[in-house]
Each structure stands twice: as C-alpha cells, then as structure tokens.
Amino acid sequence: MENWDEIRTAFQVARLGTVSGAAEVLGVHHATVIRHIDALEKRLGSKLFQRHARGYTPTEAGRDLLAVAQTTEEQFAHLASRIKGQGETVSGELVVTSIAGIADLLTPVMVSFQEKWPEVRVRFLTDMRVFRLDYGEAHVALRAGSGPEEPDNVVQPLTRIQSALYAARSYADRFGCPTSEAEFADHRFVCSDSETTRAPFHRWLRATVQPDQIVYTATEPAALEQAVLSGAGIGFMSVFRAAGNPDLIQVLAPRSDWESPLRIVTHVDLHRTRKVQAFLAHLKEAAKEWQFCA
Amino acid sequence: MENWDEIRTAFQVARLGTVSGAAEVLGVHHATVIRHIDALEKRLGSKLFQRHARGYTPTEAGRDLLAVAQTTEEQFAHLASRIKGQGETVSGELVVTSIAGIADLLTPVMVSFQEKWPEVRVRFLTDMRVFRLDYGEAHVALRAGSGPEEPDNVVQPLTRIQSALYAARSYADRFGCPTSEAEFADHRFVCSDSETTRAPFHRWLRATVQPDQIVYTATEPAALEQAVLSGAGIGFMSVFRAAGNPDLIQVLAPRSDWESPLRIVTHVDLHRTRKVQAFLAHLKEAAKEWQFCA
C-alpha cells in the first residue's frame, strides 16, 4: 500500500461519486484522478468502483477504503491544526539543561513557569555531558563561561555569576582567616583540578598562590564546594550559594574579573516559538530579582 | 493537509531518524525525501525535524506526526490486505435481485448458501424497477426472458421456466373446464395488460383467443396469479407455482414454446470474484433439483 496520494484520490471519488467532482476538490485534472484510480485498482488487483455514465459507484472494497480514508483525513487535519497551532501556544514539553551548580537558582524559576503555564511539562536535565541543542535534546540551555559558538544556536547573556573567596568557620578556627591577599602565605587553598580550567577565579587563584598551597583539588564543582565547607582550605564559591550560610566567612569580596557570564543558548528553530520565548521572558524577569548577580 | 505522500515520507524519516534510511525504505532517492520534508515543513510553517550531521531528529511536532502516521500506515496495510483478500474469500454482502415471481424458488437457495458460507450477508432485492448491475446495485441478477444485452454484463442461461394454462376450481365449477383449445370459445381468460408483453405464453394467448374473452388484465404478475386463483378466468401460471395447489386445474400442459428462459446476469468485474462464483455454482446445483423446469 504505497502511494498514499492515490488513496486520497480514491477517497474523494468514493465520497463524491464522480471523477469530475473529486478532481475539482483535489485541484487536479480529472484525467489524473482516473489514472490514480486505475493504478490503485491494478496494484490491489481488485475493483474499487463500478464505472458508469453517471460516475463512479464504490464497490464494497471502495466503501471500505472510504471509511478508512475518512478517519485518516480527519486525523491528518487534526494533526495539521495541532502542528500549526503548537508554535503559537505555550504547551507540551519544555526541556531545559544547565550545569548542576545553578540548579537551585533555576528550579524556582521553572516551577513558577510551570504554574503560570499549566499545559507545560518541564524537564530539567543536569548531566555531565553537554546536551546538544542541534540534536533537539533541549529547548533551552544555560551555560556558564564562554563556550564554543555553534552556528545554528542563538546565544543571549543572562547575568553574571559573582564569586568570592570563602573559608569555612572550622578552617578559620584551626588556621585563622586572612583579611587580604598579603596574608595568604601560610594558608591552604581548594581549587579546580584542571590546569586549564575556564573559570576566571580559578585561573586567578593558581596565578596568585604557590602550587603547594593548593592542598585539595577536584574536577566536580560540587566536590570543591564540599571541600571548602568541610574546612579543607580556602576556596571560591558563587556568592548566591555561600550567602546565608553561617559556617562560611567571606575572605575576599567578589571582584568583577572573577565573574563568570551565564548565557542562554537556544536553537534557532526553537528560539522563535512562543513557548521558548515565554520561558526566556520569564527567566529574564526572574534573573532581575537574583541577589549577588551582576 | 494535502499531499499524503509527503506525510508518509516524513513518517519514515521520523521512524528511522535519517533521510538516507527513509529513502531506502521508500525506494526513492534521498534528495526526494529532503524535498518532501522541506515542502511539508514550509506548508505547515513549523519544523518537524532537527537537522544535524547524524540525521534528522523529530521535534515534538515530528513525534506527533510519527504517532498519527504510524496508525495510518497500519490502517492502510489492513485495508490493503482486506481488499486483496476479499476477492478470494466468500464473505461480505451478496446482493441478489430478481423478479418477485421467483422469490419462493430462490429463497431456499440463498438461505442454504448463507448457511454454507456464514460470513456472507445476503441481500435479496425484488423491486419493480430493474436494478442496474453497472451501477453496482447488485452482484447477481436473475432475469426472465431475453432482455437487452448490456456490454459489461455476462449472461448465463440458468434454466427455463415452464408455464401452463390453469383454471381455478371455483372457475371450473361455474363455467366448466375446457380440455383442449377447441373448447376455448365460451371461456374467459386472464392475461397480461401489456399488448407488447415479452412473455411468450401471453403473446400466444392474445393470438389464440378473442380480445373480448380476455376479461381481466393486470400489469403485475402476482396480480394475474391472484386473478386466476380467484376464478376470474383461465390464465397462465408457472408450473412450479401452480404445482401442489389443489385449487388449480391444469387446462393445458406446458409447451416448450411457452417456456421463458431464466438467465443469470452478473457484471463482468464481479463475475470473477470467488464470492459470486461460489453463489453461481450453488445456484446452478440447486437448479438441477428444481422440478417443473426444463
């Protein structure tokens, strides 16, 4: 049963009873309709219509086709209206991906977005690997730092994550707490494991203190935070995560050259849909309220 | 949502994930697949796929299309197998039409046919008007006499209906009963109303007796029979209907030139189907058992 267009032609003939009428509805010449019917009947090896001077009367097989194609046409019409409408409505899945570190910043935003648009099902993906927007894995990605620019992606700056140098209260009790860079000499530090980390504050730290002062490294940002909180050493944390934690002492205040840009990345095809636009607007609005971000 | 073939193409792309795979399954060039997708997306005004180096990943709209077209393909496959098979099976409707006069001859045949093939639903149509086989109104028609031969109809002689001249016992009681043509002079007769009747026995009667001897005419054969049975006059009846009726006296025995041929007429397209062939065989077999038919 290949060639669905011939089924559609036969459907109109069965529905209207004449080749001419079907041709008019289909917007083709009646000769084309006759050829479609002939081809379809030949392939099926069975007559679909009784031909006579007043038109084509469907046989039992033709009536069967009529019933099947009738529902097919309705299904396709519904499908078309759904697809045409879905770019305009805020509904269906919204897949957002980001680094795990800003999950607690984003989650309230997405929850309130879902409450605002109850038709939307939010999927929030935080994974080690970078989700690829051009594979359709996510609608919106939130990425820190300045990653590679892919041609089909539209990138917008959202905010800048402020970071500062913190020490746990347990660390200060044991080793004291420096009040400026000048007092760093005898202190121990926590830093990203990678020598070539993109984070500007980690590069600053490696350039500022002696290598043997870095007593604890990890690849995972969450592990670094845990190390600082556990008193392993002085280390960087984003201000919004450290704020409100009574166990942390801010050793150095945030500096603009430690800030890391947070960018919104969307695929160009999805960017123009109302759903994505609505989320972006909602996200930007929420970001204005964020404390400790520049 | 015109052009169902493009939907079918998009369906295969969504199912397989690549243009190349879909092209192979569809038996077309991959350029054709790309063109179909492009045209469909342009018409819908919405992307169905995310294009990337590894193939096409369906968007939400594409997944919607996949689900709809999946069931469509299954429906069409079932339809095709039904249509292809129905010419080979003895099932569905069997529409038989005949003159009302032989209904009691045919009904047992059709009942036993339905019992033999329980899948068949028999529709037996007896109506004043002649059903047109080329309009698909019936599968099999049983017609008496030699009607016009239509080109697309295949005609087979089934049997010959014997007719004889009968008088009701009530008539014989009042007017006596002739034993030969020579005694017809003072008798009254019942005949078809039409001067140009095709029935050979009615033509013979009009040629044999005086016009004023024909005291009762009717157009409907059943009405003529009722007239004879009521004693209005002597008239023709088919032997199989008169036989076994104790109120009827056979005035003249059946003659071969009064016989009326009973023909099976089928449309050429339907004639070759197994269902019609099965019924024809069944009918011919039953006709062998018919008494009072030549």
Add this chain to the structure above:
DNA sequence: GTCTCCTTGTGCGCTGATGCACAGAAAACC
C-alpha cells in the same frame, strides 16, 4: 592525530505524471 565512512544538501538532465483538448456516451431536460 589522520583516515574513512556516513550523512545531508544542491545543481542538472530527464522521465513520468499532469494538464489539455477532444471524442463519445448516457442521462436529463425541454
């Protein structure tokens, strides 16, 4: 790192489907 394979994408020549015109026939209408 390089190499190879697989994929999409596009311009060009061509074939097959389409539209056109006309014929023929049957039904409907006057």
Add this chain to the structure above:
DNA sequence: GGTTTTCTGTGCATCAGCGCACAAGGAGAC
C-alpha cells in the same frame, strides 16, 4: 424526440518532480 448537459475516457504536449552526480561536513575508527 431532439437538445443540452454532464460525465468518462484517451492521445498528445508540457512541466514538475525525480534520480544522478558531486560537494561538504561531521562522527567514529584506528
């Protein structure tokens, strides 16, 4: 009964869609 209308059906010219060839690019193997 004659006329008109409407429908099917077919040969022919045209054109759109198709296949082909080639290019480009990315993913994965080695």
